Amino acid sequence: MVAACLSFVSGAVLFLVVLWDAFESIVLPRRVTRKLRLTRIFYRTTWQILLTVSRLASSAKTRESMLGYYGPISLLLLLVIWAWGLVISFALLHYSAGSAITMVGFQPGFATDLYLSGTTFFTLGLGDVVPRSTLARAFTVAEAGLGFGFLAIVIGYLPVIYQSFSRREVNISLLDARAGSPPCAGELLRRHAYPHGIDALQDLLATWEHWSADLMESHLSYPVLAFFRSQHDNQSWIASLTTILDACALVMMGLEGACQRQAELTFAIARHAVVDLSQTFYTPPTPVPYQRLDRTQLTQLRDVLAREGMKLHEGGGADARLTELRALYEPYVYALSSYLHLPLPCWLPAAQGQDNWQTSAWAQASGLLQDPLVAGLPDDHS
Numbered sequence: 001m002v003a004a005c006l007s008f009v010s011g012a013v014l015f016l017v018v019l020w021d022a023f024e025s026i027v028l029p030r031r032v033t034r035k036l037r038l039t040r041i042f043y044r045t046t047w048q049i050l051l052t053v054s055r056l057a058s059s060a061k062t063r064e065s066m067l068g069y070y071g072p073i074s075l076l077l078l079l080v081i082w083a084w085g086l087v088i089s090f091a092l093l094h095y096s097a098g099s100a101i102t103m104v105g106f107q108p109g110f111a112t113d114l115y116l117s118g119t120t121f122f123t124l125g126l127g128d129v130v131p132r133s134t135l136a137r138a139f140t141v142a143e144a145g146l147g148f149g150f151l152a153i154v155i156g157y158l159p160v161i162y163q164s165f166s167r168r169e170v171n172i173s174l175l176d177a178r179a180g181s182p183p184c185a186g187e188l189l190r191r192h193a194y195p196h197g198i199d200a201l202q203d204l205l206a207t208w209e210h211w212s213a214d215l216m217e218s219h220l221s222y223p224v225l226a227f228f229r230s231q232h233d234n235q236s237w238i239a240s241l242t243t244i245l246d247a248c249a250l251v252m253m254g255l256e257g258a259c260q261r262q263a264e265l266t267f268a269i270a271r272h273a274v275v276d277l278s279q280t281f282y283t284p285p286t287p288v289p290y291q292r293l294d295r296t297q298l299t300q301l302r303d304v305l306a307r308e309g310m311k312l313h314e315g316g317g318a319d320a321r322l323t324e325l326r327a328l329y330e331p332y333v334y335a336l337s338s339y340l341h342l343p344l345p346c347w348l349p350a351a352q353g354q355d356n357w358q359t360s361a362w363a364q365a366s367g368l369l370q371d372p373l374v375a376g377l378p379d380d381h382s
Contacts, residue, residue: 004096011092018085022150025078026157031220031280038085042078046070047227051341064233067341071227075161078224079154083121086150090143091117100133116140121147164218165228171211172230172240178204180349181356182234185246186301187349189255193308202259205251208244209266215241216273223280226340232356236342242333243345245270249325250301254313267325274332283339285331292330293347298322301348 021038050070057063091114094101099108101116116129120143131137179188192201215237219225230236244266251263278285293301298319302312312318337344 004098007092008096011089011096014085014092015089018082018089019146022082022153025222026153028221031276035282038081039078042081043074043224043227046074046077061233064229068229071224071229074227075158075224083150086143086146087117087121088114090121090139093139094131094136097133097135097139100131100136101129102132103129117143120144121150123147123151161222161225164214164222164225168211168215168218168225168237169230171207172235172237175240175243176235176356179243179247181232181354182239182343182345183243184345184347184349185243185250186304186347188243188247189250189305189310190308193305193310198258202262205244205248205259205262205266209262209269212241212244212266212270212273216269216276219273219277220280226277226281226336229342234356238333238337238340238342239345241270241274242329242337245274245329245333246345246347249322250312252325253322254318255305256311256313258310271329271332274329274336278332278335281336281339283332283335286335286338288330288334288344292344293326295319297348304348 017038024037025039047070050066054063054066057066091110094113094116095110099110099113101108101112103112103115112129116131118124119126119129120140123144131140175183175188178191179185180191189201192198192204226237248263248267248270251258251260252267291297302314305312333344336342
């Protein structure tokens with residue numbers, strides 16, 4: 001009697017925990033603040049294990065490849081854990097009901113309960129095991145309906161995840177020719193130093209305002225998307241978002257003739273996104289332990305833009321304004337980048353760097369990049 005009661009309570013608790021966790025992760029379209037969750041425990045544990053294992057990799061490329069597999073694999077593994085959690089919970093319920101099951105060649109017990117639960121949940125309908133009591137039949141019918149619904153939700157869940165991922169990556173790929181590879185704010189502004197370039201910059205910031213809102217909505221609803229990495233190792237959603245925040249901060253600091261109002265709007269929603277995502281992953285804001293933009297680099301940045309005809313405001317007031325704006329987002333993006341192992345971008349481009357569209361193993365092998373029609377293409381759209 002005690003064993004039956006314990007089995008019933010265990011099965012009921014496991015059923016409720018798994019079902020509610022799946023509901024919060026798949027169906028509920030909002031951020032869940034509760035710390036004690038099966039999904040959160042799963043991701044924090046497996047991610048730390050993978051990071052530990054990846055440190056044993058012989059090269060950075062191998063390590064990045066390992067981290068790139070984590071997002072899709074963890075998603076599938078979580079679905080398997082949910083499914084087997086529900087199967088085991090119903091097996092415990094059958095066991096608490098006295099294993100009222102008929103199965104040719106086998107004695108009733110937890111093993112047969114587990115087999116009945118598995119075949120019922122996955123709607124196999126083999127017919128070699130039959131529930132005998134009214135309660136066992138009720139459990140079987142309930143599990144069959146739940147299993148069918150679970151599989152239907154999963155089938156609809158995966159396309160939503162990959163559609164959100166695709167929407168995110170489109171603008172990240174487009175940023176390649178606009179801000180370099182990896183992207184940086186200085187290069188983004190420099191490449192818009194051409195006639196009517198400020199108008200194009202305003203349109204770009206407006207597009208990224210919508211992108212930031214979409215990122216916040218999708219990644220708060222489905223946090224697993226944050227672990228999905230971009231196609232190229234030198235691109236990421238964190239680096240792209242930080243580049244846009246950096247560029248907005250420069251415009252708001254004072255860029256003559258620039259679209260300051262649009263920069264303020266884009267900065268507001270982008271900063272909102274990084275703050276909310278930091279709360280989702282429990283990564284408190286952390287001061288950047290190094291100077292992303294020191295005084296010398298800022299002077300160099302002013303000189304680079306001035307040569308292209310774009311003048312940044314100078315003086316203590318402008319520098320203080322930039323420092324104030326950076327303090328609003330840099331601690332959050334640094335905390336996220338440290339947790340997800342995605343590097344933050346620089347403010348100035350690397351010397352003699354190439355964009356991703358300019359590189360190719362075939363082109364390098366054949367010398368195609370030496371062709372003036374390819375290597376000499378302007379990167380400022382002038």
